[in-house]
Amino acid sequence: LTRPGTVYLVGAGPGDPGLLTMRALELIRQADIVLHDHLVSVEILAQCGSHTRLIDVGKVGHGVQTDQAAIERELIALASRGHRVVRLKGGDPLLFGRGCEEASALRAANVPFEIVPGVSSAMAAPAYAGIPLTARGLAASVAIVTGHCGGSGATPPTIPIADTLVVLMGIANAASIRDQLLAAGRSPDTPAAAIEWGTYARQRVAVATVATLPDVIARDSLRAPAVIVIGETVRLRPVLEWFDSSSLASRDVLLSRSTATVDGSDHVWPPIAG
Amino acid sequence: LTRPGTVYLVGAGPGDPGLLTMRALELIRQADIVLHDHLVSVEILAQCGSHTRLIDVGKVGHGVQTDQAAIERELIALASRGHRVVRLKGGDPLLFGRGCEEASALRAANVPFEIVPGVSSAMAAPAYAGIPLTARGLAASVAIVTGHCGGSGATPPTIPIADTLVVLMGIANAASIRDQLLAAGRSPDTPAAAIEWGTYARQRVAVATVATLPDVIARDSLRAPAVIVIGETVRLRPVLEWFDSSSLASRDVLLSRSTATVDGSDHVWPPIAG
Numbered sequence: 387l388t389r390p391g392t393v394y395l396v397g398a399g400p401g402d403p404g405l406l407t408m409r410a411l412e413l414i415r416q417a418d419i420v421l422h423d424h425l426v427s428v429e430i431l432a433q434c435g436s437h438t439r440l441i442d443v444g445k446v447g448h449g450v451q452t453d454q455a456a457i458e459r460e461l462i463a464l465a466s467r468g469h470r471v472v473r474l475k476g477g478d479p480l481l482f483g484r485g486c487e488e489a490s491a492l493r494a495a496n497v498p499f500e501i502v503p504g505v506s507s508a509m510a511a512p513a514y515a516g517i518p519l520t521a522r523g524l525a526a527s528v529a530i531v532t533g534h535c536g537g538s539g540a541t542p543p544t545i546p547i548a549d550t551l552v553v554l555m556g557i558a559n560a561a562s563i564r565d566q567l568l569a570a571g572r573s574p575d576t577p578a579a580a581i582e583w584g585t586y587a588r589q590r591v592a593v594a595t596v597a598t599l600p601d602v603i604a605r606d607s608l609r610a611p612a613v614i615v616i617g618e619t620v621r622l623r624p625v626l627e628w629f630d631s632s633s634l635a636s637r638d639v640l641l642s643r644s645t646a647t648v649d650g651s652d653h654v655w656p657p658i659a660g
Numbered sequence: 661l662t663r664p665g666t667v668y669l670v671g672a673g674p675g676d677p678g679l680l681t682m683r684a685l686e687l688i689r690q691a692d693i694v695l696h697d698h699l700v701s702v703e704i705l706a707q708c709g710s711h712t713r714l715i716d717v718g719k720v721g722h723g724v725q726t727d728q729a730a731i732e733r734e735l736i737a738l739a740s741r742g743h744r745v746v747r748l749k750g751g752d753p754l755l756f757g758r759g760c761e762e763a764s765a766l767r768a769a770n771v772p773f774e775i776v777p778g779v780s781s782a783m784a785a786p787a788y789a790g791i792p793l794t795a796r797g798l799a800a801s802v803a804i805v806t807g808h809c810g811g812s813g814a815t816p817p818t819i820p821i822a823d824t825l826v827v828l829m830g831i832a833n834a835a836s837i838r839d840q841l842l843a844a845g846r847s848p849d850t851p852a853a854a855i856e857w858g859t860y861a862r863q864r865v866a867v868a869t870v871a872t873l874p875d876v877i878a879r880d881s882l883r884a885p886a887v888i889v890i891g892e893t894v895r896l897r898p899v900l901e902w903f904d905s906s907s908l909a910s911r912d913v914l915l916s917r918s919t920a921t922v923d924g925s926d927h928v929w930p931p932i933a934g
Contacts, residue, residue, distance in 0.1 A: 397779075399681070400777075402683070403682065404671065404681060404682050404683030404686070404776075405681050405682075405683060405776075405777060406681065406682050407673070407678060407679050407680065407681055407682075407779065408678050408679075408680050408681075408682065408685060409676075409678030409679060410676065411682060412678070420769070423664065430745065466922045468661070474872065478783050478787075479778075479787075480783065480786070480787050481793050481794055481802065482794050485792065485798075486792035486795040486796070486893075486896065486900065487795075487796065489792075489898050489900050489902070490896070490900070493900070498902075499773075499902055500798065500902055501788075501900075501902060501903075502678075502679075503679060503779050503783050503784040503787045503788075504779065505671075505681065505752075505777050506780075506783060507778055509752050509754065509755060509777050509780060510777040512751075512754070513752075513754050513775050513777045514775075514777075516753040518759065518760035518763075519754055519755050520755055520756050520760070520774065520806075521760040521761075522758075522760070522761065525803040526805065526818075527803060527818070527819075527820040528755065528801045528805075528820075528824075529801060529802065529803040529804075529820050529822050530801065530804075531697070531801040531802075531822075532747060532794075532806055544772050544800075544801070545801075546801040546802075546803050546820060546821055546822035546823075547803075547820055547821040547822075548803050548805075548820035548821075548822070549820075573910050577818075581781065599820075616885070619760075625763070625764050625767050626760065626763050626764065626767070626775075628763070628773055628774055628775060629775075640880040654825070
């Protein structure tokens with residue numbers, strides 16, 4: 387169940403509403419207020435209760451940085467007034483989701499919280515592209531990094547070393563990623579793929595090598611949100627490819643709220659009255 | 661919806677039934693046959709339809725290696741007879757789940773399949789232990805590896821290099837992991853944690869350092885299934901700890917099948933008639 391005065395830091399998964407967890411569904415149906423990332427899909431927001439107020443608090447990957455401190459203050463204020471508050475994030479809340487910062491702020495303010503892991507796009511986007519992260523004899527380890535530098539002037543994180551590398555939010559920095567991989571001794575012929583809107587009906591996949599990745603991304607005009615996968619398992623895509631976006635239309639997704647409402651007038655950030 | 665003659669390779673998540681995805685729930689409710697890992701929790705199996713035959717096909721992490729080729733043959737045979745078949749795996753099917761091998765076998769036999777990503781214990785067990793995988797200023801990359809060597813005589817995989825390291829199925833090899841980390845130059849004082857039965861009500865967590873991890877695991881008698889996390893973010897556990905196993909009892913989990921049935925007579929592997 388859900389408790390008044392509590393903040394739930396919830397992963398919404400990668401996009402396909404079928405990948406929402408049961409606990410996340412229960413929470414957004416019962417929540418008084420849902421503060422959600424811009425990228426959470428309309429079909430998922432449509433599952434919120436009819437009484438639930440939806441607030442879009444961020445444009446992820448679109449340049450404008452949401453005021454993180456303001457979000458944290460708002461979570462504390464809403465919970466302190468006795469609301470059931472869901473902070474709904476794309477993917478998983480503790481993997482590049484700033485959930486750690488929000489949980490720390492809530493703890494400092496003595497606001498009870500719960501963390502609900504979600505299916506990360508780091509795993510789901512490759513899966514929907516027919517690319518396994520591990521495979522016997524090909525890849526026995528995975529590393530995940532973000533290609534997004536965050537605040538201005540920050541240096542990009544060092545590329546970790548593993549058999550398969552997943553880069554979240556790296557599409558705009560593909561040339562830099564290529565250069566770092568080559569400098570680290572990775573072969574330019576290593577297979578690579580970029581997955582735009584992974585798990586959505588509009589998913590697009592481009593296959594390249596480390597050397598050609600930036601050119602292929604430019605050729606196909608791939609944009610954020612996108613996941614990059616680098617490693618030998620990319621070669622398995624012709625065998626494992628299964629996702630047919632037309633099959634999504636036949637799913638049993640119950641809409642408890644019209645998508646018109648979701649797209650429209652609830653977005654009132656900032657400020658919030660009540 | 662589900663289609664006859666199709667195999668669904670489904671991640672059941674880390675254990676807590678609340679972390680099952682909506683698509684996984686839909687599939688196990690409609691399946692004719694569910695071939696599941698030994699570790700999939702009874703509460704999740706209880707969600708299967710009353711007509712669904714459950715088959716336990718593996719003891720994961722308990723020494724006895726299930727005959728993988730036999731499972732693949734059975735998936736193909738059952739789908740070819742027109743059954744709706746779910747292969748239900750702990751965590752995510754493409755992350756150390758042998759889902760890659762099963763999908764390849766299905767493709768070779770022209771059996772249609774779908775892959776349903778799940779919440780990995782690599783993310784969820786740390787989250788339930790109050791340990792984020794990334795945190796601004798502390799950890800900007802994550803690597804995931806298995807500490808289990810698979811077949812006899814196989815050499816353990818090389819430890820990948822990243823700010824946070826997650827080791828699945830590594831509890832029995834903690835001393836070897838410590839030695840590899842020290843040989844790679846990681847400080848013996850690096851924080852480390854071991855999480856037994858992560859996300860289950862019986863979850864236990866032990867905090868140590870790289871140097872003391874094997875001793876702490878022995879002191880607390882931690883056993884598989886367990887997840888090991890190594891990195892500076894382990895220090896945040898006192899701030900982020902939130903999981904109270906008693907709260908699980910108040911969840912809205914609908915049992916569509918008695919747990920007595922789930923624990924009992926359906927386990928008929930091998931062979932299968934029909």
